[in-house]
Amino acid sequence: MVPEIKHDLSAVNGVVCRGSRVVVPNALQKRVVELSHRAHQGISKAKHFLRTFCWFPGMDKAVENQYVEMDFQGPYPNGEYIFIMIDRYSRWSEMAWFRNAPNANTTIAAMEKIFTNKGVPAVCQSDNGSPFQSKEMEQFSQSSGYRHHHITPEWPRANGTVERFNRNRIRDQRYKAKMRNGLRPHKLRVGDSVIVKLQTKVNKLTPTFNPTPLRITEVQGSRITAWEINGTWTITRDASYFRKIASDTRADNEDDQDASDESDGET
Numbered sequence: 001m002v003p004e005i006k007h008d009l010s011a012v013n014g015v016v017c018r019g020s021r022v023v024v025p026n027a028l029q030k031r032v033v034e035l036s037h038r039a040h041q042g043i044s045k046a047k048h049f050l051r052t053f054c055w056f057p058g059m060d061k062a063v064e065n066q067y068v069e070m071d072f073q074g075p076y077p078n079g080e081y082i083f084i085m086i087d088r089y090s091r092w093s094e095m096a097w098f099r100n101a102p103n104a105n106t107t108i109a110a111m112e113k114i115f116t117n118k119g120v121p122a123v124c125q126s127d128n129g130s131p132f133q134s135k136e137m138e139q140f141s142q143s144s145g146y147r148h149h150h151i152t153p154e155w156p157r158a159n160g161t162v163e164r165f166n167r168n169r170i171r172d173q174r175y176k177a178k179m180r181n182g183l184r185p186h187k188l189r190v191g192d193s194v195i196v197k198l199q200t201k202v203n204k205l206t207p208t209f210n211p212t213p214l215r216i217t218e219v220q221g222s223r224i225t226a227w228e229i230n231g232t233w234t235i236t237r238d239a240s241y242f243r244k245i246a247s248d249t250r251a252d253n254e255d256d257q258d259a260s261d262e263s264d265g266e267t
Helices: 001-008 024-039 043-051 059-064 104-118 135-144 156-171 173-182 249-264
Strands: 008-012 016-020 021-023 067-073 083-089 093-098 123-126 147-150 193-197 209-220 222-230 234-238 243-246
Touching: 001 008, 024 043, 024 059, 024 104, 043 059, 083 104, 093 104, 104 135, 135 147, 193 234, 209 243
Parallel strands: 067 123, 123 147
Antiparallel strands: 008 016, 016 021, 067 083, 083 093, 193 209, 193 243, 209 222, 222 234
16 A cells, blocks of 8 residues: 555445545456547546546556557558557557658658657557668657567567458548548540659659650550550550640641641542
């Protein structure tokens, strides 16, 4: 028993209380902490919530020992990635969408936003992906005050909570709405002039799209085939890899002139 609170204790109808708050027995303390996290209001508010009606030795520290798992999913057909962070006790999840492949800086920015709203957990667990193994992430964990735990390589079951969530996330209505918007039907048609996204980038100065103009020759759902306007090669990709551009006005004018010349010759 903590000496300074001994005189604050009393029994009310067989229930031990400290002032107006119920003293939680050892067997129920973990369950109380889990329930406090289910309100999804962050560590500070969770501690304030418990203080209003219960008490046990080390209660604040127990609430602060939040353990979260995090992972990435993607890329999806629209080119996006999803960052997921989930509380191991409450199963509450936070998500952030990335338009491009994640790196240490963009991952840290997403984590900072979550920490601002929910508080900094005691432990963040992840796989061994490059954003999580970086020097920047190590420095961020030290400055933020959480311990970063990496699971055993090639053993995703160690990150079981977030892995199970990933398998079932399609049920999440926010995810469904996001994907419906990201995968809306394309408007590409045969004859459209387009450019195609590069598969790899040599350096930061490499453009996202190959500037060589192409012309669509076949459309089968989201499967697009395009032909190099001034060359001989063709390419087939998903519609998300193409960007429509203005038509080659000069080529169109030449086609019109050829048609006019043929018409004049016939007359």
